[in-house]
Amino acid sequence: MLKSIKKLFSLCWKPFSVNPLSSSSSSDDGFSNSSGDGGKRDRNDKLLWYKELGKCSSGDFSMAVVQANQVLEDQSQIESFGGDTTFVGVYDGHGGPDTARYVCDNLYRHFREISEEAHGVTSETIRRAFLQTEQGYTAVVDQLWDTRPNLATVGSCCLVGVVCQQTLYVANLGDSRVVLGKKVGNTTGVAAIQLSSEHNANMEEVRRELTALHPDDPQVVVQKHGVWRVKGIIQISRSIGDLYLKDNKYNTEQILGKFRLPEPMQKPVLSADPSVMSLPLQPNDLFLIFASDGLWEHLSNEQAVEIVHRNPRAGSARILLKAALQEAARKREMRYEDLCRIDKKVRRHFHDDITVIILFIKHDLITRSLQQSNSVSIRSALEH
Numbered sequence: 001m002l003k004s005i006k007k008l009f010s011l012c013w014k015p016f017s018v019n020p021l022s023s024s025s026s027s028d029d030g031f032s033n034s035s036g037d038g039g040k041r042d043r044n045d046k047l048l049w050y051k052e053l054g055k056c057s058s059g060d061f062s063m064a065v066v067q068a069n070q071v072l073e074d075q076s077q078i079e080s081f082g083g084d085t086t087f088v089g090v091y092d093g094h095g096g097p098d099t100a101r102y103v104c105d106n107l108y109r110h111f112r113e114i115s116e117e118a119h120g121v122t123s124e125t126i127r128r129a130f131l132q133t134e135q136g137y138t139a140v141v142d143q144l145w146d147t148r149p150n151l152a153t154v155g156s157c158c159l160v161g162v163v164c165q166q167t168l169y170v171a172n173l174g175d176s177r178v179v180l181g182k183k184v185g186n187t188t189g190v191a192a193i194q195l196s197s198e199h200n201a202n203m204e205e206v207r208r209e210l211t212a213l214h215p216d217d218p219q220v221v222v223q224k225h226g227v228w229r230v231k232g233i234i235q236i237s238r239s240i241g242d243l244y245l246k247d248n249k250y251n252t253e254q255i256l257g258k259f260r261l262p263e264p265m266q267k268p269v270l271s272a273d274p275s276v277m278s279l280p281l282q283p284n285d286l287f288l289i290f291a292s293d294g295l296w297e298h299l300s301n302e303q304a305v306e307i308v309h310r311n312p313r314a315g316s317a318r319i320l321l322k323a324a325l326q327e328a329a330r331k332r333e334m335r336y337e338d339l340c341r342i343d344k345k346v347r348r349h350f351h352d353d354i355t356v357i358i359l360f361i362k363h364d365l366i367t368r369s370l371q372q373s374n375s376v377s378i379r380s381a382l383e384h
Contacts, residue, residue: 039063042318045325045340047347050318054078056376058086058163059362064317065355065380066325070345073097074292074353075104075156077379079112085121085164087111090176090355092157092292094234099137099156099241104379107133107158121164123276126171130158134240134272141243141250152250153259155234155242158274159196161290161359166281168195168288171274173238175200175293181305183284190286192305197275199238201228206237210269220269231261231269238271245269281361288359289320294352298327308358317356324354355380 050064073093093100111129157174222232
């Protein structure tokens with residue numbers, strides 16, 4: 001289990017071993033892959049990597065990520081197996097990269113094992129995979145508590161989409177988002193439909209939920225500098241990790257002072273129980289945009305869907321991500337070209353790490369359920 005945190009994987013976007021706990025030698029060239037089957041580094045922005053277009057059992061996909069933090073905290077992956085199932089994961093870490101890395105190493109493995117044991121994919125098998133991943137990360141924190149107690153203050157949002165035959169499942173913890181691009185009748189228009197439920201204290205319904213769950217805690221949500229935060233510390237209310245807000249034994253003098261609570265918790269404040277939904281895919285469902293919240297800070301659902309709709313599939317994730325960066329530059333009254341010259345860490349003052357995966361649905365593929373289909377296993381790099 002410790003290997004999943006201590007070891008690194010090789011090239012970003014490069015297919016990796018079936019065993020998620022195995023590791024090959026790390027590389028210094030990020031997403032670059034001279035063999036042509038991996039990703040590329042953007043010519044003008046050395047912190048942006050992308051994969052133009054790939055094929056999976058549900059259709060085509062495009063991926064892109066831009067780094068802002070000193071160490072990339074976003075992780076992501078796309079997997080196809082069985083000829084009829086595609087798994088997409090976007091993991092937006094906070095407080096460090098460790099939890100997102102652990103999720104990327106283990107969640108899909110748990111999902112596949114549980115689904116095979118249950119002889120199919122259901123909302124419950126996905127939920128069990130999330131909870132098993134949380135239990136595994138907790139075990140790692142316990143094992144490393146004496147040497148790395150601050151792992152208890154690291155967490156990750158977790159967005160998963162699973163296309164199995166003609167059904168889409170979406171599971172989410174935190175504030176990453178998936179948006180469906182849906183053709184409007186016989187017109188050329190495409191509607192934007194948000195499918196994921198978000199767990200961010202700036203949303204009134206989330207504050208109501210927290211208040212109802214903790215009626216005796218007037219400080220369960222606190223507004224600081226115009227931003228609502230759980231216990232005045234963190235914006236999200238559900239995550240993998242963040243154990244310091246789930247169990248008092250991790251909220252001690254061994255962690256940094258800014259994470260310590262003045263009084264013991266009566267019960268866990270954060271949850272690892274995902275919001276899960278499913279829906280049958282229709283012929284007019286064109287594409288799905290999965291992205292960490294860094295994208296949605298700068299683009300609306302409608303803007304993102306329109307950008308994808310009016311551009312070629314190849315490179316669409318990179319185009320969408322660049323549109324968000326151009327908006328981030330505009331907000332700071334600077335040129336996009338100047339933003340691209342800013343190095344990691346300093347870049348975080350302008351935008352967050354951003355991950356985008358676009359899945360273009362091919363309905364003839366998902367209705368055929370071919371046993372020998374486009375198999376793929378791709379994930380993002382662990383660090384740059």
